[in-house]
Amino acid sequence: MPDADRHPLLSTLPPNHAQTRRALWMLLALAVAMAATVPAATLPVPGSGPFVPAYATALLVSDLLTAVLLYALTAVQRSRAVLALAAGYLFCGLTVLPWALTFPGAFSATGLLDVGLQGTATIAATRRLGFPVFALAYALLDDDGPGIADIGRAILGSVLATIAVVAGTTAFAVWDDDWLPRFMIDRQHTTPLWDLVPGLAALLSVVGALLVWRRRRSVLGLWVVIALAAWFVESVLLGFVSAGRLSVGWWAGRLYGLLSASVVLAALLSETMALYGRLVRSIAAERRSREARLTTMEALSASIAHEVNQPLASMVASASAGLRWLDRSRPDLEETRTALRRIVDDGHRAGRVVTGVRTAFRKGSRDRETVDLNALVHEALGQCSAELRVNRIEVRTELDPALAPVTGNPAQLQQVLCNLIANAVDAMDAVTHGPRILRLRTEAPEGGGAVVVVEDTGVGLDPVHQDRLFEPFFTTKPHGMGLGLLICRSIVEAHGGRLSMAGRLPQGAVCRILLPPG
Structure with a gap:
């Protein structure tokens, strides 16, 4: 009947094997008890x-x-x-x-x-x-x-x-x-x-x-x-x-x-x-699922703001530079064109970031293609070149020329590298004495696939916070949102890979991205 389909009631639920087995044991116990009672059944109980x-x-x-x-x-x-x-x-x-x-x-x-x-x-x-x-x-x-x-x-x-x-x-x-x-x-x-x-x-x-x-x-x-x-x-x-x-x-x-x-x-x-x-x-x-969905929505909206902030800041800087070139007594049109090109590039970059973040929260693998990680590292460094120059950071690359390509979404993987580079820049910004070195290297592990390692000589990782690095909204930055590493890990895991971070001696941090073979 209709109600039986809507309510898990005792009068409608079929018995499982354990319940049926208990009932059969009770029937057997009744029979044994009855047989045991018969010899003394006629005795009076005064x-x-x-x-x-x-x-x-x-x-x-x-x-x-x-x-x-x-x-x-x-x-x-x-x-x-x-x-x-x-x-x-x-x-x-x-x-x-x-x-x-x-x-x-x-x-x-x-x-x-x-x-x-x-x-x-x-x-x-x-x-x-x-x-x-x-x-x-x-x-x-x-x-x-x-x-x-x-x-x-x-x-x-x-x-x-x-x-x-x-x-x-x-x-x-x-x-x-x-x-x-x-x-x-x-x-x-x-x-x-x-x-x-x-x-x-x-x-x-x-x-x-x-x-x-x-x-x-x-x-x-x-x-x-x-x-x-x-x-x-x-x-x-x-x-x-x-x-x-x-x-x-x-x-x-x-x-x-x-x-x-x-x-x-x-x-x-x-x-x-x-x-x-x-x-x-x-x-x-259900409550946990609802809270998880709300957290995901909050994380998605906050992550879009977080990721778009960088290209927007670059666009503002390029626009300001272009205005200064135009305000000269003899405007420098070539420098202005360069600034405008950077604005266009950053606008496209912001669009790719939004698309990448949205895709990162979907299930499945869409827009996947063969990716050359060595070329992707160069592109990510080019995207972050202005920040690297301003902060006077020396960049060293050790790219394995025999690295096999992987299958993935290039925009998302580039977003991961840009995030990790930006984190390294922020970590080295507090270093007043000592070198500021950003090292990126690629290598082929024994089991196949590819590894990208991002090292810095920044302030390093506090062991107290080691287990919370990938928690949503956890950050050690004064103005951070606590979503960058969460997004990076989500993207890497969506590609079947693994993202890990550890301290580096004598100072700094090491981030390791392992991706499966294509």
């Missing part, structure tokens, strides 16, 4: 009458809690089948009250309601046959169509109808003993007529269990089968094995009845908590 109220209280609490949980499940799923099962547990729970109040020896010698000989047995017979009948209704009701339209009214009607049936049965049982079936010979022993009740209850339990197993292959249905099996064992012990009330077989059957009442409750509680745990984990995962 003085055990006062324990009946405690047993009835446990049964009442278990049945009513199960009914409440099943009604809550019905409110979500709007299932007629689950509604019938909830009414069954409510019926069993409510009939415990008059049964315990009329049971001889529980509260008084003749019971608090002081009914005749047949009253307690009549209530017990009604309860004995009632649960498997409700379980059969659970198995047979069809939930393939639309759910219950007015679920609140349906649940209220079910509760009131069940209360009315229990009240009517109780009134009939206590009104006049002469009208009741002759189930009891005396306070302890039953008539042959009583044997029909547990026999019919056992038959209904078997039929109900088979139908539930066949038609309702769900977690809830699995535990209803266990409950019906326990009900079957209880019926057999009470009707055919025990020696009447308060014998070993009678008490064993009652304990199986308590198990029958508790197994669905335990399943509902445990599976509900498991579902709740999965829901909490799912919500937490």
Whole structure:
């Protein structure tokens, strides 16, 4: 039904192998326990009458809690089948009250309601046959169509109808003993007529269990089968094995009845908590995913600003230089043209940066081509030549002429090199004594591919910050944004490579880019 597809409910989820295996072990345990009870079933348990109220209280609490949980499940799923099962547990729970109040020896010698000989047995017979009948209704009701339209009214009607049936049965049982079936010979022993009740209850339990197993292959249905099996064992012990009330077989059957009442409750509680745990984990995962998407969007927008800032600054510097050349008494048109060309080149560079950043955050490998890393190093140095000259940095290159080409996006890889060169320039800007040397070298590792190494003689890396270098928005620069290295690593990893940074002795830092073979 439609609701079953939308809600991961116990009444719709199919049981997994572990749940089915546990259910089979419980069935086996029931059979073994029943067999172990038979030899001593006829032995009396004298003085055990006062324990009946405690047993009835446990049964009442278990049945009513199960009914409440099943009604809550019905409110979500709007299932007629689950509604019938909830009414069954409510019926069993409510009939415990008059049964315990009329049971001889529980509260008084003749019971608090002081009914005749047949009253307690009549209530017990009604309860004995009632649960498997409700379980059969659970198995047979069809939930393939639309759910219950007015679920609140349906649940209220079910509760009131069940209360009315229990009240009517109780009134009939206590009104006049002469009208009741002759189930009891005396306070302890039953008539042959009583044997029909547990026999019919056992038959209904078997039929109900088979139908539930066949038609309702769900977690809830699995535990209803266990409950019906326990009900079957209880019926057999009470009707055919025990020696009447308060014998070993009678008490064993009652304990199986308590198990029958508790197994669905335990399943509902445990599976509900498991579902709740999965829901909490799912919500937490969704929240983390949403936060990650927001962080990515922030990183993307901030990284575009970060990366475009360099070509914009160069364009401003070139434009200022061009204006100065034009403001001379005799304007130098050739220098002005050179400045304008630099502006055009920086404009194209900014466009490539934006495209590269956008592509870096996509999945897959678009715009890939064969890349000569040695030529790319020269192009990156040409892009950063102005900054290198201004900061009086000596550039040394050691490029392997036999380096094999790699496959990648040249704009993105050039962006990585420009970022690393810019970081090296910033690191050496604080060096007042000693050489300022930027060394770039390429080499071919033994496993294939290519390596680009960028070394500087700057201030080096603080070991405290070593593990945070690639965190978003972490920076040691006064005006940094903390995105350059993050973008570089994202680009390199998108190419199947690896980016690492380490300190350099006696000072400076070494950045190593490893790219796979093309």
